[in-house]
Amino acid sequence: MRAPGAGPSVRSSRQIGPYTVVTRLDTGIPKQTPVPEHRFIARSADGDRTVLLSRPLATVDAQRFMVEADASRYLLGSWVLPAVELSAPGEPAWHARPYLPALPLPIALAVYGGPLPERTVRALGVALAENLAIMHGQNLVHAGVCPSAVLVAVDGPRLTCFGAVRAAAPDGAARQEAPGLDPGSLPPEQAAGGQPRPLGDVYALGATLAYAATGYTMPEREELPAALRSLVPRCLSRDPVRRPQLSELIAELTDNSQPNAPVGFAPPSRADAFLGPGWLPARLVAAIVHQSASVLAAEVPVPVHPAGSPAGVPSPIPVAHPSH
The missing domain is CATH 1.10.510.10 (Transferase(Phosphotransferase) domain 1)
Structure with a gap:
């Protein structure tokens, strides 16, 4: 069985704001387990920034989605991942967090x-x-x-x-x-x-x-x-x-x-x-490390359309995690 993650190759890419999608984060989640937003791993055009990027579901009011994203920027604590960047007014709604292999x-x-x-x-x-x-x-x-x-x-x-x-x-x-x-x-x-x-x-x-x-x-x-x-x-x-x-x-x-x-x-x-050594099974540690390496190795083409132009939901990118 192969579990989802980020593979090093890209079949197609889409632009969301200034970022090019590397892969979906949630490819492989069972259909009976809902995900409240579309989530991607994406990279800036200069290659300097990799982010976890979220967009609202088509059924979710984009304004309410952005209000919650804005509020999340003020969350405190070690075990929360708040938004650090929001789409500009007039753009399709999205927000980004620093990429964390997870x-x-x-x-x-x-x-x-x-x-x-x-x-x-x-x-x-x-x-x-x-x-x-x-x-x-x-x-x-x-x-x-x-x-x-x-x-x-x-x-x-x-x-x-x-x-x-x-x-x-x-x-x-x-x-x-x-x-x-x-x-x-x-x-x-x-x-x-x-x-x-x-x-x-x-x-x-x-x-x-x-x-x-x-x-x-x-x-x-x-x-x-x-x-x-x-x-x-x-x-x-x-x-x-x-x-x-x-x-x-x-x-x-x-x-x-x-x-x-x-x-x-x-x-x-x-x-x-x-959360000391051994808290997480070795198989999961290996999968997270593999995801990180795959994202680092991914070759993402520079977008040919202007940053910030409307874009649809990206297609999934091939996933690579260790077999088990």
């Missing part, structure tokens, strides 16, 4: 050959919960946590797709069937049109950890590793007030209970201890 979580499971080891899942949970606590301390709600929003890098995960729920439909509009949103990760109150709130991020994180541990966002309790059998069902409660606070979630994942932690409390960072 696999979307669904592809990581495909490369590994199934659910990830418990140590890896716990490390993902601690890092993402810590960063969500930082966001909530900024009075921001991610409203886009789902399996495809998590990129797995060698040094830890990164959250993307900030504000995907808000971009998909405005508050008050039902979102149950909004394209790009993962039904299993969508908090029920947001599916019904409610305003995203912090405990909705807890629901979505629980679903994402369930996916990493089982391959499903809403598995049976018995399918979960023993360490998650109490935590994940509480995260997935339909009643937000029954969901754990992020401080509780971190404490349980690290086997260090903090029963008196106040609401919104973010404990000292513990992610580093979980």
Whole structure:
């Protein structure tokens, strides 16, 4: 089996803003796992900058998409990947982040050959919960946590797709069937049109950890590793007030209970201890390194049309990852 990534050859290329697409980031994600935006690895014409570039789905309002991209520029924390460059007014909507060799979580499971080891899942949970606590301390709600929003890098995960729920439909509009949103990760109150709130991020994180541990966002309790059998069902409660606070979630994942932690409390960072050598299976490390080498080796032709001219969604570029 060959898993998706970036190959060194280019059959066709498209221009998005000042960037030429090298490959799609999400080629190979199962169709039943929605991705809230089109994502690409792209390079500047001078070859000096490689970026992760995102465009809205055709069904998403471009203005709402850009509002969320602009807000993401102010996100703090080590495990989030905010936008650093936005399309100019009047251009087709896009935003870019610095390129980081990484696999979307669904592809990581495909490369590994199934659910990830418990140590890896716990490390993902601690890092993402810590960063969500930082966001909530900024009075921001991610409203886009789902399996495809998590990129797995060698040094830890990164959250993307900030504000995907808000971009998909405005508050008050039902979102149950909004394209790009993962039904299993969508908090029920947001599916019904409610305003995203912090405990909705807890629901979505629980679903994402369930996916990493089982391959499903809403598995049976018995399918979960023993360490998650109490935590994940509480995260997935339909009643937000029954969901754990992020401080509780971190404490349980690290086997260090903090029963008196106040609401919104973010404990000292513990992610580093979980993200040490061996946290990520060697097969995934090899795939990420291979992606990086392939992107570096890719020969991208200089575009013949003016930068910033309208362009459609690029065709997928051949993928190359180690066979397994």
